[in-house]
Amino acid sequence: MDKNSATHYADIIEATTKLDVHLFDDKAKLFYSKTGLVIPHFQNLPTGHHLLRSLKDYSITNCLHYRTAAQLEYLALRLGTDDSLFGACLVGPFLSQPISSSQIDQILVANQLTISDRHQLTQLYNELPILSKKDITQTSALLTNLFAKPFIPPKLVNTRTSQASMQTPISQRVNPIKQSLIExxxxxxxxxxxxxxxxxxxxxxxxxxxxxxxxxxxxxxxxxxxxxxxxxxxxxxxxxxxxxxxxxxxxxxxxxxxxxxxxxxxxxxxxxxxxxxxxxxxxxxxxxxxxxxATTNFSPIIKRAIDFIMINLGHPVSLEVVATKLEANPAYLSRRFKQEVGMPMTDYINRQRIEEAKNALLTQPASIIDIALMTGFEDANYFTKVFKRFTGMTPSNFRKSHVAP
Incomplete structure (x- = not known):
């Protein structure tokens, strides 16, 4: 197996399965990559060194199916022979079942990410193909059988066939009943x-x-x-x-x-x-x-402020940060925000974070401190203080009060 043959097979696999395909040589260097996905920076591909270590004790007929901590799934195959390791083929990522919003929040907590990363992560999972057990088995069979043999270039032979005439039928008058239904x-x-x-x-x-x-x-x-x-x-x-x-x-x-x-x-x-x-x-x-x-009823500058806050809710956000981003005077922005929204910007930011935290407390087994960090609070004591101000109870009591007896 040489790089040229491996590249031809990788093209076939990508075109047939519509999955991302990556090839690594025996030095763990990536020499082929065809991908249609944008993987977030915090979900990088498995490294070539990790792949080679994982595959070195397996036969070339063994296709490894593994799942990362972020539930991204891959198929990996040893290239070469059982005695000589030429490199590795990595196919994926894909999913074997849909990822729920609750699971995404668990992944955020496990990877020390915030709710500001949720959109990018959700977008990735929505784009990933979902393969059945049969699909995974058949893709594995395709990999092992293709890479087991030298590549044979196909010879295309063109033939001519008669093509039937395609005539567009004359449009017919729409009857009154159908016209009424359409309208x-x-x-x-x-x-x-x-x-x-x-x-x-x-x-x-x-x-x-x-x-x-x-x-x-x-x-x-x-x-x-x-x-x-x-x-x-x-x-x-x-x-x-x-x-x-x-x-x-x-x-x-x-x-x-x-x-x-x-x-x-x-x-x-x-x-x-x-x-x-x-x-x-x-x-x-x-x-x-x-x-x-929706921010339809707000002025353009307040619309932009709210959009920026919601997109960056899990990151440090303050009046000064928003004003700098919008190139606005902080005092003017503060006064205008309270006038249109009905509360100071800090209260608005905290209220939105507490709503996210309430949902996480009811759906996630994560600790209070993990939920605080995920929703943009840098201090658990401050999180508890703000939570109690908006809900009348501590995060722990809120969680307990919603547990079925």
Whole structure:
């Protein structure tokens, strides 16, 4: 096995599996890398030295499947022969099951990260392919069989085939009944997007049943492919909701995370019924996002201030930091923020952090100090003091009060 053959096989694996592929030589130096993912700096690839140490005692027919502390999964294969180590092939990362928001928070705590890193980590997990046990087994078989033999270049032979004439049928007049249904559907769509863009949870709830009917009505759009048809309309709904949320004043950073999550989930569904439920959940989540984070009613400078605070909530944030970022006078920004938001900026920052901490206390087994650090507090005593001011109880008592008897 030489580098040229290994590179050809890596190209085949990447094109066939759509997974990232990396090749290391016997000195642990990376000599091939093809990736479509942007891995956060705190989730770097396993090193070549680590791979070679892990593979040296295994046969070339053994494909290692391992999982990192951040739940990223890889397949690794020894290159060469059982007697001579040429290098290593690394395929991944991928997942074998979806990662929940609760698991992401656990990973943040375990890696001493903050909630400001949550978006980047969530975005990575949303982009990762999810492989079944069968997929992993078949990919392993592809790796071991390809690299066991020298590469043979293919010889392509072109042939000609007759191509049937494709004529576009003449458009037919839409009958009045169908026209009425189409107009009703478009009006309902406009009303739904208006509810999303205003964060109107009460109004959006009334659209759940009609939405299911709309989704189902598209199942015949592609002949003999109802699932593909409904997936297509679900993708369209995701795009419309994304635009509505942006029009509603939500920062693109928050929209992008939800948009990517639903794009992945839509493609994974295998029944029309599941897509109906997912589309309804998507509509509700976008509306909730606008309701919780929109800054439409604020002036441009306060919008920018709130967006900066929310994106950097897990990092040190203060009036001085925000003012410097916005190139604004601190006194003016402080006065304007309190006037528009109804509270001093420090109280707003602490309130948002406490809301994150409350959720973590109820969903994470992490210690109080770990949750304090994750949510941007540098001191556990100060965290407890602020938490008690906003909730009337200490973090420990809050957690205990929500434990089922």
């Amino acid at each position: 009703r559907r478009y009006q309902m769509e406009a009303d739904m997007m208006q509810a999303v863009s205003t964060g109107n949870l009460a109004k959006i709830d009334r659209f759940m049943t009609p939405l299911t009917e709309i989704v189902t009505s598209f199942s015949t759009r592609i002949p003999n492919a109802p699932l593909r048809s409904v997936k297509n309309i679900s993708f369209v709904s995701n795009t419309l909701c994304r635009i509505a949320a942006r029009n509603g004043g939500v920062n693109p950073v928050f929209i992008d995370s939800i948009s990517e999550k639903f794009a992945v989930l839509i493609e994974k569904q295998n029944t029309v019924g599941a897509l109906e439920h997912l589309t309804a959940a998507m509509l509700l989540e976008y509306t909730q996002l606008v309701h919780d984070t």
